[in-house]
Amino acid sequence: MSDDPTIFEQIVAGDIPARIVYETDTVAAFLDANPLAPGHTLVVPKEPHERLEDIPDDEAAAVWAAVQELVPQIAAAVDADATTVGVNDGEAAGQEVPHAHVHIVPRFEGDGGGPIHAAAGDRPDLSEDELDGIAADISGE
Numbered sequence: 724m725s726d727d728p729t730i731f732e733q734i735v736a737g738d739i740p741a742r743i744v745y746e747t748d749t750v751a752a753f754l755d756a757n758p759l760a761p762g763h764t765l766v767v768p769k770e771p772h773e774r775l776e777d778i779p780d781d782e783a784a785a786v787w788a789a790v791q792e793l794v795p796q797i798a799a800a801v802d803a804d805a806t807t808v809g810v811n812d813g814e815a816a817g818q819e820v821p822h823a824h825v826h827i828v829p830r831f832e833g834d835g836g837g838p839i840h841a842a843a844g845d846r847p848d849l850s851e852d853e854l855d856g857i858a859a860d861i862s863g864e
């Protein structure tokens with residue numbers, strides 16, 4: 724990982740402009756500069772943790788609390804019908820900025836978008852044994 728400050732660190736530091744809509748000691752949220760919808764907002768821990776697993780528990784809890792608070796505020800502000808909340812966690816998932824962030828994307832009836840199920844590629848055809856094995860690997864049992 725580069726030692727250069729991420730673009731989101733620079734926003735948090737006030738070194739580059741952003742439309743900040745929420746701020747605490749540990750969390751900031753600002754409008755996405757290239758929005759997928761009106762009100763598209765990014766919620767970040769102020770510390771530049773790259774991946775979800777890198778965020779300490781207390782900061783992660785603060786990020787999620789911000790998401791929960793912001794979702795209805797944003798939806799009301801742009802008169803959205805629904806919201807998609809998501810994280811691109813890692814380059815293969817589309818993460819471009821190496822500073823963990825949660826996307827809050829307001830959704831509208833007939834907006835032409837899809838559900839989060841559309842984010843991955845073709846669905847794998849997994850046997851019951853394969854599913855059992857994956858579950859065991861995840862749970863460590």
Ligand code: AMP
Nearest residue numbers: 730741754755756757811817818819820
């Ligand atoms: P991701 O692909 O999940 O890393 O998303 C990065 C997001 O950051 C994209 O939606 C960009 O539009 C957004 N973005 C990049 N630079 C800025 C910026 N200076 N201010 C606000 N949003 C930005």
